[in-house]
Amino acid sequence: MLHQQRALEDQRDPLRQPPGGSGAVPPLPKRDVGTAAPATPSSPVFGTRGPAGPTSGPASGDMPLPRADRAAGGAPQEVGNTTMDLGGPLPRSTNAEAAERWARDSQTTQAMPAAGQVTPPGSPVLTDPFQHSDTPPPSPFGGPLTAPLPDREEFAAEPEPPAPAAAGKTKKKRSFLKLAVVAAGGVLVLAYGAGLLLNQQEVSAGTTVLGHDIGGSSQDAVATLNSALAGPMESDLTLVVGGDEIPLKPSVAGLSIDTEATVRAASGTDYNPVAVLGSLVGGSTEVAPVWTVDEEKLAAALSDVTAGLGGAPVNGSVSLDGGVPEAVYGEPGTGVDVEAAAPQVREAFQQRAASGDDVPVELSATTVEPEIDQAEVDRAMSEFAEPAMSGTVTVAAGEGGPSIQFSPENSLHRFITMEAVEGRLVERYDLETLETLYGGTFVGIEVVRGDGSSTPVTPEDVVSALRGALLETSPEQRVGYIDLG
Structure with missing residues (x-):
């Protein structure tokens, strides 16, 4: 019954005849789908049969179904019924109908003729579905494909996964390296401990x-x-x-x-x-x-x-x-x-x-250069030597007490000298010679010290009184007094 229906459609539609009128375009191979499965939103329509019985419910759809018949000019005719006609059967779609639509949509596309072939003008030519183009080929259902066909070179560029044997070798190599590192660390730790144990001397070996x-x-x-x-x-x-x-x-x-x-x-x-x-x-x-x-x-x-x-x-x-x-x-x-x-x-x-x-x-x-230069000599002369030897000086034990005089030519030069100390010329007193010179002048005179004790006059007491008087040049001021406390 199905074959008879297809034959009648072929006689009615001249597009099924090839150009020149010789022979017929063979229909696409029929797929034996067996018992029709329930239609779902994801089920393909191309190459499948519609449901043989009524739909599952009385609900009716409002989406028109396409038909293979077209009016003059290639415009599709409107379909009177909807996707579901109150439980009526869905219109059937065959491979022959899809091929017809594909042939009609491809008439406007001109393919490049092969070498040595001449294509008559106006001849309908089916395009190569694998031809590379930026524009995706039309769908057999009357619209463009959602995405262009993939390039064959893209499949060739994909890297191949590593062979299982090579992956195993890499894993074994990493495991060996880890064991080697751990073993080397253990040897170093043992060697360090042995070095500390053997080197317990006060001064380490080496x-x-x-x-x-x-x-x-x-x-x-x-x-x-x-x-x-x-x-x-x-x-x-x-x-x-x-x-x-x-x-x-x-x-x-x-x-x-x-x-x-x-x-x-x-x-x-x-x-x-x-x-x-x-x-x-x-x-x-x-x-x-x-x-x-x-x-x-x-x-x-x-x-x-x-x-x-x-x-x-x-x-x-x-x-x-x-x-x-x-x-x-x-x-x-x-x-x-x-x-x-x-x-x-x-x-x-x-x-x-x-x-x-x-x-x-x-x-x-x-x-x-000498440590005591000329400038220092001149300073010592003017500040001490010349005033000290300018005349006689008197030392007395308090006001009205016993006293003694020292002259430059007879006594002062005998116990006073000048010597270098840290780059300077300072006077130096010979205490033994000084004590010999004043003799018993201050016998019986005692000096009250800072701790309250009383002791006889010493050469240091005489020098303390003498030092200030030597720096004076006026005769009346060249008198020094021993502080008796």
């Missing part, structure tokens, strides 16, 4: 000072250092000044190495992993020595070097001989600059202790 191994007990370490550094610490350094070689003993210059302090600094367990693991393979840890430098001794020793050069500077002074003050100006000498030479000598001593090489220390000769 500890060195200036290249000498002092590992062991502290006492042995000090003895080792003293023996190894005896030469550098005791032998003379050689100073070269102006072509002359001058020996300098380190101990005299205040240069040495404190071996006991050095060992104390090196004692105790070193928990540094590098040092602990290094001790197991014969590694060493260098400890810096503790240097000691006495700057005052070093400066004095370098100043004495000038005497070896024969050109030591001469300080200025003030002479009070015979009670007549006289300025004696100093003279510059030839020597070394102590401030510049001290760092050079320290560095040479330390380098010799480290390397054992006794390299002479080249020091530049320079002009050395």
Whole structure:
């Protein structure tokens, strides 16, 4: 019955005939769908049969169904009934009807002829459904597809999943690396513990000072250092000044190495992993020595070097001989600059202790000015020497008490002199000579001290009264009084 219906449709529709009238377009293959399934919104319409019986309910739809028949001009005719006609059957859709619609919609598209073929003008040509185009081909149901057909090259560009064997190898390799890392960490921890256990000495094994191994007990370490550094610490350094070689003993210059302090600094367990693991393979840890430098001794020793050069500077002074003050100006000498030479000598001593090489220390000769220069001599003359020797001075034990006079020419110059102290000229009193000169003048005179006690007059009491009177130049003011309290 179905075949007869299709034959009648083919006779009625001339579009089913191929161009030129020869032969007929074979219909699309019929799909045997068996018993029709209930229609659902997701069920495809193309190539399936409609439901054979009535619908499930009396509800009626309002969506018209397309028909294969078209009016003149290709416009589809309106369908009188709806999707559901009060329970009536749905119109059937066949493969032949879909093919007819596809052929009619494709008449406007011209395909490129193959090589060697000529297509007559106006001939309907079906387009290649796999032809690449930016515009999607029309749907067999009269409308465009929702999305263009995928490009074949896109499927070829998709990466293939890794083979199961390669994935297994990668996983095994990662597991092996993890085990190797864990094993290496365990070996290091065991080695570190063994190093701490075997290195429980006061001075860790492998500890060195200036290249000498002092590992062991502290006492042995000090003895080792003293023996190894005896030469550098005791032998003379050689100073070269102006072509002359001058020996300098380190101990005299205040240069040495404190071996006991050095060992104390090196004692105790070193928990540094590098040092602990290094001790197991014969590694060493260098400890810096503790240097000691006495700057005052070093400066004095370098100043004495000038005497070896024969050109030591001469300080200025003030002479009070015979009670007549006289300025004696100093003279510059030839020597070394102590401030510049001290760092050079320290560095040479330390380098010799480290390397054992006794390299002479080249020091530049320079002009050395005297410590007491002309300006200081002039100051001492004007502020003390000249007033002190300007006339006789009197010392008395209080108002109306016993007194004694000292003259410049007979007594003052005998117990008063001037000497250099820290770059200045100051007066100095010879107390023994002074006590001899005033003799028994103040016998029986007592001075009340700050603690309430009373003691006889001393030479210091006489100097205190004398010092102020010596600075006066007026005869009536050259009188000094002992404070009896």
